[in-house]
Amino acid sequence: MSSTAEIGTLENEAIYILRETVAQFSRPVLLFSGGKDSITLVRLAQKAFYPSKIPFPLLHIDTGHNFPETIKFRDRLVEELGLQLIVRDVQSTIDAGTVEEEVGLYASRNMLQTKTLLDAIEEFKFDACIGGARRDEEKARSKERIFSVRDISGKWDEKSQRPELFDMLNGKIEAGQNVRVFPISNWTESDVWSFIGKEHIEVPSLYFAHKRLVFIRDQMILPVNDGVVFREEYERVEERVVRFRTIGDMTCTAAILSEAIDVDSVLEELRNVSTSERASRIDDKRRLHGLEERKRSGYF
Amino acid sequence: MDTLKISTGGSVDAGKSTLIGRLLWDTDSITDDRVAAIKKASGENQLDLSLATDGLLIERERGITIDVAHVFFGSAFRNYIIADTPGHFEYTRNMITGASTSQVSILVIGADVGTEAQTERHFFINNLLRIKDVVVVVNKMDLFDFSEEVFENMKRSFKSMLDRGEFEEQRITFIPVSALCGDNVVHRSDSMSWYKGPTLLSYLDELSVDTFGLSKARFPIQCVVQDPEADFIGYAGKLLGADLSVGCEIEVLPSLKRSRVKGIQVYEKHYGRAVKGSSILLTLEDDLKLERGDMIVKAGESPLVMTTLVGVLTWMSSTSLKTGVVYDLQHGIRRVKARVDDIINKLNPDFSQKSADDDALNMNEIGRVRISLDGQIFADPFEELTVNGSFILIDPNSNDTVAVGLINGL
Ligand SMILES: Nc1nc2c(ncn2[C@@H]2O[C@H](COP(=O)(O)OP(=O)(O)O)[C@@H](O)[C@H]2O)c(=O)[nH]1
Numbered sequence: 001m002s003s004t005a006e007i008g009t010l011e012n013e014a015i016y017i018l019r020e021t022v023a024q025f026s027r028p029v030l031l032f033s034g035g036k037d038s039i040t041l042v043r044l045a046q047k048a049f050y051p052s053k054i055p056f057p058l059l060h061i062d063t064g065h066n067f068p069e070t071i072k073f074r075d076r077l078v079e080e081l082g083l084q085l086i087v088r089d090v091q092s093t094i095d096a097g098t099v100e101e102e103v104g105l106y107a108s109r110n111m112l113q114t115k116t117l118l119d120a121i122e123e124f125k126f127d128a129c130i131g132g133a134r135r136d137e138e139k140a141r142s143k144e145r146i147f148s149v150r151d152i153s154g155k156w157d158e159k160s161q162r163p164e165l166f167d168m169l170n171g172k173i174e175a176g177q178n179v180r181v182f183p184i185s186n187w188t189e190s191d192v193w194s195f196i197g198k199e200h201i202e203v204p205s206l207y208f209a210h211k212r213l214v215f216i217r218d219q220m221i222l223p224v225n226d227g228v229v230f231r232e233e234y235e236r237v238e239e240r241v242v243r244f245r246t247i248g249d250m251t252c253t254a255a256i257l258s259e260a261i262d263v264d265s266v267l268e269e270l271r272n273v274s275t276s277e278r279a280s281r282i283d284d285k286r287r288l289h290g291l292e293e294r295k296r297s298g299y300f
Numbered sequence: 301m302d303t304l305k306i307s308t309g310g311s312v313d314a315g316k317s318t319l320i321g322r323l324l325w326d327t328d329s330i331t332d333d334r335v336a337a338i339k340k341a342s343g344e345n346q347l348d349l350s351l352a353t354d355g356l357l358i359e360r361e362r363g364i365t366i367d368v369a370h371v372f373f374g375s376a377f378r379n380y381i382i383a384d385t386p387g388h389f390e391y392t393r394n395m396i397t398g399a400s401t402s403q404v405s406i407l408v409i410g411a412d413v414g415t416e417a418q419t420e421r422h423f424f425i426n427n428l429l430r431i432k433d434v435v436v437v438v439n440k441m442d443l444f445d446f447s448e449e450v451f452e453n454m455k456r457s458f459k460s461m462l463d464r465g466e467f468e469e470q471r472i473t474f475i476p477v478s479a480l481c482g483d484n485v486v487h488r489s490d491s492m493s494w495y496k497g498p499t500l501l502s503y504l505d506e507l508s509v510d511t512f513g514l515s516k517a518r519f520p521i522q523c524v525v526q527d528p529e530a531d532f533i534g535y536a537g538k539l540l541g542a543d544l545s546v547g548c549e550i551e552v553l554p555s556l557k558r559s560r561v562k563g564i565q566v567y568e569k570h571y572g573r574a575v576k577g578s579s580i581l582l583t584l585e586d587d588l589k590l591e592r593g594d595m596i597v598k599a600g601e602s603p604l605v606m607t608t609l610v611g612v613l614t615w616m617s618s619t620s621l622k623t624g625v626v627y628d629l630q631h632g633i634r635r636v637k638a639r640v641d642d643i644i645n646k647l648n649p650d651f652s653q654k655s656a657d658d659d660a661l662n663m664n665e666i667g668r669v670r671i672s673l674d675g676q677i678f679a680d681p682f683e684e685l686t687v688n689g690s691f692i693l694i695d696p697n698s699n700d701t702v703a704v705g706l707i708n709g710l
Contacts, residue, residue: 001545001572004564004580009303015579016538019522020633023592047567048536050581051527135381136372162701163368163397163616167538168630168692172699186303186381188372273331 010191011044014183016167017146018048018130021181022055024171025128028181031117032058032085034070035247036203037132037184040192042077043201044183045130056130057084061116063109063249064091065228070247073204088120107230108251118154121178128171130181136188147171148180189245190270197263206244207266209258214240220254303379304504307398307431309422310408315439319408319479320371320382321349323501326486329373349479368398377505382406391418392649392664393616395425396704400690403509404433406500411440411450411476415457417650424649427465428612428666428706430686435473435503442478446491451476464651467683475500515542516680517576518603518688519596520632525581534565534581535590540687542598544582545573549599552588553678558599559586593634595678603678603688610708611682612647613640613661613669617695617702621661627702628694629673636675638693644668661703668708681709 021028030045032038045054060074078085090109093099093116102108121129135144145161147169162170171179184192196203213224215235222229224237229251231237242255243266256273260266310316324330330338330352342348352371371382383398385391399405405426409419426434436458444450455474462472475484476495483489486501498506518540525534544550548561563583564571574580582596590596597603615621621640629638643659646667661667682689693703 002570003543003573003575004566004571004578005575007566007578009577012538012577012579016522019536019579023523023633048579049523049525050567051530051532051534052525135370163393163704165397165400165692165701165704166687166690167401168632168690170630170692170694170699170701172628172694174699186370188374188379191303191379 010184010187011047011195013167013186014044015048017169017181017183018045020169020171021128021130021183022049024169025179027124027126028056028128028130029059029086029124029126030054030056030130031132032060032074033132033248034060034066034074034204035132036192036196036207037134039077039201039203040184040187040195041130041132042081042083043195043199046081054081054083057086059086059088059120059124059126059129061113061120062087062089062091063113063251064089065109065250067204067206067223067247067250069204069206073202086120086124088116088123090116092116093119105230105232108249110249110252113249114154121154126178127173128179128181130183132184133180133182134187134189134192135182135185144182144185146182146185148182149173150178150180152176154178190267193263193267193270197267204247206247209241209243209261211239212242212255213237214242214255221256222254223250225250301374301377301379303381304404304507304509305402306380306382306404306406306504307395307402308382308384308406308408309395309398309418309425310437311410311413311416311418314408314410314413314419315479316384316408317350317352319406319437319439319477319485319500320384321352322479322482322485323382324352324371324373325349326482327373327375327501368394375501375505380504391421392425392614392666395422396429396614396616399425399429399431400704402431404435404504404507405431406435406437408437408439409454409458411438411444411454414454415461419458420461420651421649423461423465424651427467427470427651430467430470430683432469433471433473433507433509435475435500437500438474438476439479441476441483441489441492442481446476446478446483446489448492448494451495461651473497473503475503514680514684515576516601516603516685517542517544517598518678518680518685519544519582520634520678521590521592521594521596522633523592524590532583533587534563534583535596536579536581538579539574539576541576541685543573543575544598546571550584550596551599551602552590553595553597553602553605554676555588555594556602557586557588559584559588561585597678603680603685606673606677606679606707607675608670608672609677609679610644610668610670611691611705612666612708613693613703613705614666615661615663615703617700618663619695619698619702620663621703623659626696628696629671629677629691629705630694631677631679631691632688634677635694636673636677638671638673640669640671642670644670669705671705679707682706683709 090112099112099115214221243258260269338351369384373380385394385398438454477484484499521535522537525536546561551558562585564574565581623640626639680688689707691705692701695702
């Protein structure tokens with residue numbers, strides 16, 4: 001007799017969390033970046049509510065500096081699954097004058113996303129934002145709860161985090177507060193890829209080895225895209241076979257040299273790599289404890 | 301690969317951080333960029349492995365770990381997540397939080413000081429939460445020439461505590477290690493040939509996790525899933541306690557109506573049997589009009605329908621518990637209003653039962669209490685079926701989780 005024993009603990013846990021989110025909140029939303037973690041969340045949400053449709057919209061905070069592949073992929077996914085997609089642009093936030101565009105060598109819109117996100121939460125009165133952050137990514141995230149309460153300004157205060165006991169989730173909040181929900185908190189990068197493989201989920205081609213024009217700075221391999229990614233004249237352009245381990249904003253995502261062309265070879269590569277996933281996030285390097293500071297100010 | 305969750309404890313300076321760092325280091329679970337950071341912070345000195353687990357800015361300022369941190373590592377057989385809890389601050393609260401989501405507990409004692417008050421507290425909590433597998437790591441064996449006699453003494457003094465515990469079916473394993481030198485953590489020690497047991501990692505790799513207690517299926521309904529076009533009604537939830545199969549006769553709480561399991565599915569796939577712990581979609585032969593918070597069980601295996609209860613409460617908030625005040629009680633996914641009528645006695649975390657001297661329970665205190673509810677919960681005594689025997693209390697003003705409770709048998 002077929003049995004559900006074939007389903008992993010992490011998947012069972014994530015589905016349980018998604019169902020609690022829908023039951024405990026009135027306006028949940030899934031923060032969709034187009035990356036593998038949020039694509040994984042979409043599949044988990046399909047599984048959690050099947051045969052119903054996913055009962056919440058997707059929200060994409062678009063920095064305007066996304067890889068074109070990501071946007072194309074996003075639109076096709078939304079179309080195929082009949083999802084509701086909300087897009088809010090960092091450009092509009094800049095135009096409104098509430099934040100200022102960064103300039104210079106490390107200019108990025110990644111930090112500016114925070115304001116756009118908070119504005120969108122306010123606009124739609126979202127009370128739960130489901131995100132794909134994982135505790136293994138970075139130390140500041142290792143203390144994150146599954147239901148993480150944010151105050152009105154989106155701030156995270158590790159001292160006021162509620163204890164989470166057994167599998168009970170307390171999503172009670174006041175008006176104006178919201179909760180960030182992390183269903184794949186306990187997953188590692190390899191767990192995500194195994195799930196993608198098992199479920200035959202499509203992911204943007206950027207995750208697999210391809211030829212690309214790049215330049216090297218601070219031992220990082222940056223994609224060439226004039227007008228978006230600032231490059232000094234002396235920084236030499238070359239063609240390399242690379243892939244991306246994370247695909248955030250183009251200005252803050254570095255590539256790695258890789259031959260991995262499919263899920264199996266990515267998993268094989270992960271067994272052998274000795275750098276962490278976030279090592280290729282340029283914004284984290286700009287200052288020690290980068291992620292932590294951004295989180296306190298309401299960054300996802 | 302499966303994931304095993306571990307909680308850790310021990311008194312300050314027993315070497316817990318170093319031990320975790322050693323586990324990460326010897327399993328190659330620290331990435332290059334982090335190794336560089338540890339090297340930098342260790343300066344000219346020997347590599348300080350305890351830095352592998354420290355991180356938040358605030359910790360750096362105060363020099364302490366303040367909460368439950370989750371540390372990931374892996375072996376060839378399993379993935380591990382350590383819920384690392386500090387020995388310094390809000391100890392009981394964090395320890396219970398970490399232990400409540402773990403399947404096995406590592407207790408570190410230093411061979412130089414042995415079992416201390418904090419060790420007792422941690423073990424008390426393991427005992428209270430009925431953690432079946434506890435491994436006692438006797439650390440710093442290098443300080444005593446890796447002597448078997450020192451190890452045996454440590455074991456003896458720890459065991460004297462066991463006799464005072466209430467929960468007797470715990471499996472305790474003792475392992476002599478040196479976290480600093482790497483003996484018996486991942487690699488077998490050359491200096492302790494007298495020790496024939498497993499290293500810490502091989503102990504963890506070989507551990508077969510089983511929970512203690514009865515096996516009875518409990519299926520609290522999280523969401524009702526409908527598809528009006530297909531005339532479909534299914535119940536989404538996570539199955540607890542025992543397996544459930546298609547065709548099985550079931551009973552529903554609170555209505556006590558009966559039906560049979562028609563289908564078990566996850567997404568597009570149908571199954572004949574659901575194993576405990578799986579998140580499934582269940583359909584029944586009859587439309588019983590169930591809602592969130594109702595519970596499906598096997599016919600004849602009803603849980604207790606409670607409107608009052610006696611339980612062991614651990615208080616986790618700086619605002620003390622006052623009897624007579626109304627809180628929200630969340631049992632699993634079901635919430636009812638609750639009032640603590642009486643603090644029967646306070647429990648000292650050293651296995652001596654002290655009686656209550658006042659009507660308040662303060663942060664980190666544990667007490668046996670009597671609670672009345674303004675609705676029903678469908679529960680089992682914690683000692684019989686842990687997964688259906690615990691609850692939290694929520695302060696309706698702050699919305700904070702202020703206590704965790706374990707339901708006693710009647
Ligand atoms: N000799 C010896 N010292 C150790 C060992 N493990 C840890 N220590 C030292 O004990 C002290 C406390 O260790 P730490 O890991 O920070 O303890 P924690 O407070 O339990 O996390 C540090 O000075 C460590 O270097 C060991 O196996 N042998």
